[in-house]
Amino acid sequence: MTASPPRTFRALALCLLVAGSAVRGALSPADTPERPSAPREILIPAGAYVPLQRSAKDAPQIPVVAFLLAAEPVTNAEFLAFVTAHPAWRRSRVSALFADSYYLAHWTDDLTPGPQAPADSPVVRVSWFAARAYARSIGQRLPTTAEWELAASAGYTRTDGKNDPDLQRDLYAWLARPVPAILPTVATTRPNLYGARGLHGLVWEWVDDFNTAMVTGESRADSGLDRDLFCGAGAIGAKEMTDYAAFMRQALRSSLQANNTTTSLGFRCARDLAP
């Protein structure tokens, strides 16, 4: 794949992206469906994120310091509390600059999530601006790409999720299933080793630095791109199935503008450990 012409690759990537946005479902319901009454945070221990692609100048790993991550994505009920308290983020009032016309479009009205958006299901059709504003409203932030990917790299029972056959099976079953009209609740997904639910198998999630995902070297010169280390190569060559989902996430991030919303894109909050 490293020798394939870029044009071919782009077409393939676009196909993957389109397919990806069309076929999103939930993992099969798992063992313990109890959901904590208050938003819960988990500790993600320090680690390293290996970027999918990097220029030849870049370090192979990005160190990530330990941080706190919400155990679950933000739900409709939680987002309702936010828009109730912050009228500027209600569907009828938000500026097109900060959220496109599909923002919360599946809610019944400004302050009624309604039957398409169950209280305990993840909120979707939210923009990056809205997700960020929510996080700020509770004194938190969105996780970075490196943080999110580190947390999501764990399997159900081990730190290296790519070698966890159960996770891989659930993940690819999810990728192959269409987005349900009504998203299942967060509790239907099985927690990973750190206790995080729904990082895989429920919705895609915004990251704070989504706009670093360029899927290329850089605009000044792209000769620095080390094609041997480029993510898509691995995914397309299917050397390792785990590359595929990560590549989908990268492709999604690179395709988004900050006011975009989709039927399968939600978010969760994070924050620094107290010093």
Place this chain on the structure above:
Amino acid sequence: MKPILPVFLFAAAACAAATSPPCCAETAAPKKDECCEAMASAPFSKNSVYQADAAFTTDTGAPFKLGALRGRPVILAMFFAACGYACPLTVTDMQAIRAQLPAEVRDRASFVLVSFNVARDTTAALAAYRAQRRLDSAWTLLRGSEDSVRELAALLGVKYKQEADGAFAHSNLITILNPQGEVVHRWPGLKGGIDEAAAAVVAAK
């Protein structure tokens, strides 16, 4: 994978319609500070970039909100001072736009550069850049927190990433704002487009 970048970054460059500003439009070259007092207290329009609460600092160390640019056409780009290739060309493009403007528009237009480099582009570094490029008072050089820079980039649709060597990979995007702070024109620089940009500034005045 490279071709995806222009497709996604630049294809969606929707431009808001330029509306006639409530002030400033008729009289030739009103004094900068008296033209926009009436506007200053009104809320920003629904598509105004100035609604963002991102806070910046100028190269003299003064705090700066983008809303301070309200009332004049703005030609804006993001850059970093140590950039060796695209940014100098972007600044040169902006200077070329300025040279094409009729005098009464040129006198009111603001040229704004906002740095990606939160760590290195201090006020002193920006001041040095101003001196080196001989940028006069029509130019505003800004730095901000990582948060503010990311928010502005998101608003403009600029993607950027710091590389391990400290340089930034970034979109080369020049954006033109009308006096309300609405995006009326944007295009990837380095490939001509000066005439169209100048026309957009004149239309937006």
